[in-house]
Amino acid sequence: xxxSADSAGNRGSAAASGSVAASxxxxxxxxxxxxxxxxxxxxxxxxxxxxxxxSGLSPVEVVEALGREFFAALDARDPRRLRHTMAAxxxxxxxxxxxxxxxxxxIVAYFGTVVSSYPxxxxxxxxxxxxxxxxxxxxxxxxxxxxQGRELISEQVAIIRISQGKIVSMVGYYDSAEFQRVFWEGx
Numbered sequence: 647x648x649x650s651a652d653s654a655g656n657r658g659s660a661a662a663s664g665s666v667a668a669s670x671x672x673x674x675x676x677x678x679x680x681x682x683x684x685x686x687x688x689x690x691x692x693x694x695x696x697x698x699x700x701s702g703l704s705p706v707e708v709v710e711a712l713g714r715e716f717f718a719a720l721d722a723r724d725p726r727r728l729r730h731t732m733a734a735x736x737x738x739x740x741x742x743x744x745x746x747x748x749x750x751x752x753i754v755a756y757f758g759t760v761v762s763s764y765p766x767x768x769x770x771x772x773x774x775x776x777x778x779x780x781x782x783x784x785x786x787x788x789x790x791x792x793x794q795g796r797e798l799i800s801e802q803v804a805i806i807r808i809s810q811g812k813i814v815s816m817v818g819y820y821d822s823a824e825f826q827r828v829f830w831e832g833x
Contacts, residue, residue: 772785
């Protein structure tokens with residue numbers, strides 16, 4: 647996780663976010679480009695250099711951005727934005743050994759039912775631990791309960807795998823008994 651966060655929690659440089667005017671941008675020499683490459687370990691166990699994507703983000707930053715964007719789209723209840731984070735053949739499991747939901751359009755439909763079940767809930771990413779092809783996304787679901795006069799909160803984790811700049815797999819890890827107790831039995 648590199649880069650500094652702005653007030654909205656977005657990471658990355660001004661150049662990566664596209665906020666640098668074209669007249670201000672200067673082409674980088676090969677030497678400058680190689681200094682931005684981040685090392686990773688290949689399948690052979692050797693360290694290799696990872697070239698930044700077309701967006702200017704390193705592979706690790708792409709994984710972090712996708713993890714954050716998935717939950718931001720969920721919180722915004724924006725199915726197109728949510729679908730854009732996933733490869734067409736993506737799979738989702740709510741728990742490690744549950745049946746997978748696939749493809750991406752079915753995952754979007756599933757999350758449509760989730761957000762409609764919790765119309766006032768918010769999904770906030772609190773941390774992302776990323777490598778060039780996978781990440782652990784820690785997030786909080788919170789919803790205000792007028793009856794209890796407080797927010798109901800559940801902390802969860804999702805493990806994502808990335809290929810070619812899209813989420814190809816996501817597995818949720820959370821205490822389902824705790825979630826049911828907080829969100830269903832408390833009401």
